[in-house]
Amino acid sequence: MTVETAPAPAPSGGSAAAGGAPARRGRTLPSGSVITTFLVLFLVIAAVSVEGFASTRNAGFLLLDVVVIALIALPLTLVVVTGEIDLSVASTVGLSSAVMGKLWFAGLPLEAIIPLVLLLGAALGAVNGLLVTRLGLPSLAVTIGTLALYRGLAFVVLGDQAVADFPRAWTTWAISSIGSTGIPVVVVPLVVLVLVTGVVLHATPVGRSLYAMGNSEDAARFSGIDVGRTKLWLFVVTGVVSALGGVYWTLRYGSARADNATGLELQVIAAILLGGVSIFGGSGGLLGVVAGALLLGSVRNALQLVNVPSDVLNIVTGVLLITAVVAPQVAARVKGRRRRRPAS
C-alpha cells in the first residue's frame, strides 16, 4: 500500500524526469538509452576501423577486463540510486584476495575458503552499512575511511607477498571461453546476476522504494519504507559481491595480493555515472550501467589496439566521464531556460 505512493521512474531513468518536481537536482535525459546507442555506434565504428578489434579473441580479452567492473557495478548502482556511495569496494576486493591467499597458504580447500571470503565481504559491507545507517554518518566519509582501512588490513594480512599456487584447473577456468566463441565462461553467471539485479531494481516494489529514497529520503520514510534497514542490506550485498569479485580476480590472475584491484572503485563508479545514474540518487537504470562498463572497456581496448599511450587513454576516459556527468545537467538547464522564457 505504501510503495504505490512512491514515484515510479521508468527503467531507463528517463520518463521520470518529465514529471519531475522542480526541486530535483541533476535531472537526466533518458541516459540509459543514450549510452546504449553510443555503445552500439562505437562498437560498429571500432569494428570497421580498428584492425583486430572485431575478433572473437579480442572480444574475450575485452570482456575479461570488464567482468569485475560490471559485477561490482550491479549492487553499487542500487546504492547510488538511493543517494549513497560505497568507495570501499576495490579495497574489499583486495582484502578478500589477501585473505583468500592466506587461507589457501594455510592449507584450507577452496570450497571452504570461498564461502568464508564471501562472509568476510558481508561483514565488511555491514561495517559500512552500520556506520551509515546507525550513526547517520555520510557514506562518502565512511567509505573513504574504509577504503583506506580495508586496504591497510589487506597489507596486514599478506604484506607485499603474493600467493600464487592456486590449482591450474581453477585459474584456467577463470579465463576460459565458451567453446570457440571467445566469450568468457564467467559471463554466464554475470548475466544471471545482471538479470536478477535488473528485476529487483526495475520490476519490484523494492526497486521503486530505492528510487524513492534517492529522491527524498523523508518522503520515503513517511511512506513507510524502512530506509535504514534497506540501506544496511544494500551495503552488505555490495560487500558480498565485492568479495566475490576478489575471489574471481585472484583466480583470473592466479595471484592473491594485497594491492589487487587498487583504484578499481573509480572505474566502477565511472561505469555507473557513464551509464546515466545520477550521483545524487533517484534516477538511472541498470541497462545504462552495463552499457557504460562495456563502453569504457571497449574504448580502452580499441585505443590500446591503435597504440594510443596510456596517459592519453586516461585523459580520454576522464573526458568521457565529465561529458557523461555534465551533459545531462547542461541539457536540463537549457531545457529549463527554454521553458522559463515564454513565462517571463
Place this chain on the structure above:
Amino acid sequence: MSRSLLGRHLRGGLTGVAVAALVLTTAACGGTTRGEDEGSSSGGSAGASADPDAEIPADLAVAFLPKALNNPYFDVAATGSERAVGEIDGEFSQVGPTEASASSQVSYINTLTQQGADVILTSANDPNAICSALDQARSGGASVVTFDSDTAPECRDVFINQATADGIAQTQVDLMAEQIGGAGQVAILSATANATNQNAWIELMQEYAASEHPDMEIVTTVYGDDEDEKSFQETQGLLQTYPDLKGIISPTTVGISAAARYLSGSEYKGRVALTGLGTPNQMREFVQDGTVTAFALWNPEDLGYLAAYTGAALAAGQITGAEGETFEAGDLGEYEIGADGVVVLGEPTVFNAENIDDFDF
C-alpha cells in the same frame, strides 16, 4: 508490509549472489587443496631446435612493456632496447600501464597478442599475474623476454638478470678496499632487516671480504629501512659509535644517497669512504664534490639493449632459451644462456667522476 517485502527481495538478491558463487565453486573441478595440483607447466620451447646462424628477420615487431610508464629507470632501459631494435631494422614500440600494479600489464599483453607482436620485452610487476596472458601471447607466436624482474620461469623464454649476487657483492667490496687501501673498519648501511636480496648480498660481501681483504673488518650492519631520514640518522650514529671507521658500504640507492648527504655536510667528508649501489642522478653532486669516489649499479640501458637482442635471437630461431645456447648481442658481444633460461648482463657498471656524466637515470 513493505518492510517484509523489502527484506525478502533483498534476500532474493543475496541468494542470487550465493547461487553465482556456487556456480563458480562447483564449475571448476579437480584438486582444490593446496599442494594437490600437479601444476603441469606448459614450457613452450622444449623440443624446438636452435639454428645459431639463422638471420634475424627484418621488420620484427618488438614491444617494450615496463612495470609502469614514466619511470626513469625503465625509460633508460627503453632507450637501450630501441637502439638495439634500430640496429636490426625492427619496429620498436613502448606500451604499458601508468601504475605498476600486478594485473595492469595483462590487458597490454592481450593487446600485443591481438596485434601479433613478434617479441615482448617485459619486467613483471608480479611473477604470476601475467603468466596466462604471456602463455596466450607465446602460443600466438611471440617470443617473451623478461628483464629486471622475472616471471615464473615457465611463463617466458629467457630472463635477463641485471647482475648476479656474487658480482654485486664483490664489486662493492673491491671498490671499498680500493678506496681505503685494503685495511680498516667498514660498516654496512642496508635497507630493511628482512630484505631478501640485501641480506644475500651482505652475506656474500662478508665472505668475500674475509677471504680477499683480510685486513678489512666489517664491524656492523645497520638498517635505514630504505627511508631517507632514517638512513641519514643511522649514518650519523655509525660515525659516532666507530670513531675509527674508514668506510661505509650501502647496497641500496636510498641508503647511499642519504649517507652521502650526511657525509658531504660533515667533517667526515673525504675522510670516510662511501660506496655501494646508487643511481648516477642521485649521486652526481656527491661525486663532483668529492664525497664519493666510485659506486656501482648495473646499466639499465645495456639491460634493455641485451633484452631486445635476446628477443630478436629468439624470434630468428638462433636460440630457443635452452641452457648452453649462445648468441650475439650487438655491441655487448656474445652471451650464453644459463640454467632456467637466465642470461646475466654482466658485472655491475662502476660510476666515477670520469664517466658519471655519460649517464642520465
